[in-house]
Amino acid sequence: MVSGDLDRVLAWRNHPDVRRYMYSSHEIAPDEHKRWFEGVQKEQGVSLLIYELDGIPCGFVNISETRWPAIADWGFYLAPDVRSGTGRGLGQAALGHAFGTMKLHKLCGQAIGFNERSIRFHRALGFTLEGTLRDQFFDGEQYHDIVCFGILASEWQNSNS
Template sequence: MSDSPRTGASIRKMTTSDLGCVLAWRNHPEIRRYMYTQHEIGFAEHSVWFEKASLDTRKHLLIFEMNGLPQGYINITTLNSGGIADWGFYIAPEAIKGTGRQLGQMALTYAFETIGLHKVCGQALAFNERSIKFHRGLGFQQEGILRDQYHDGKNYHAVICFGLISHEWPRPCEKDKHVKS
């Protein structure tokens, strides 16, 4: 897939051998609390999801690695033939500071340069201030607020919608880019 020789960061396709690690990240309380589905997911449910999602040609299920060690998960789902996609992601709870930014930069480079997308869309629950700041820091523009869009079983929450168009993406320097074949 792609890597950055300067940082030891790379992105690759998710495989069945990643299921346990991705499930552990997803079920971690600090990740799960910001997800639309907040129950603890079992391995059987996770495996069924992966099997189905892996067959969906619109989905790009990716693992972000630092120096060969998995550090994050990325899901890019194309929505139509116009090159527009939604993305979702999370990093390993124990990842070092700055890992999320590297994941975001590499995922967006992959989205725009490898897949050839025109636009990447993201959403964040309004109380997820880190995700909102993260999206803005990567150059996303806030495109809307869906008021009381998500109910967590007790309260309603707004959803913040973001978009980043390919010509807005600040591409990394050519010397920092390396693509594996």
């Protein structure tokens, strides 16, 4: 991701179909988005990626290393108007980047308990369900579980052999 992608990524992130599955579900203002991007640029171990299909930008991935070596968290979303099945390609490309380029040992993901699509997506990519944090997230009205996933480099490599 480069600064020229900011408007596109912000439009995707603020779309109601994306925003409702985020921890922070308010509509993000352009100046807030720009400050986030500038701050992330200064951090080590963060990859902000634009997923393209046939040269057309259609998704965003954030992979951020944690305080432990070679362990990272990821987040992602697709452009709201992409064709069905695009997410699988985004996921495979992101895992390739995580375990190939970044040389990670483990990639972790989370989904809010009501986000069944994300839960199925993680499982389809080979992530292991590692646990559920009960009533971990309050959306301003009610508490929700957080479902935690992880995939090891060796598991990803075995599934791609």
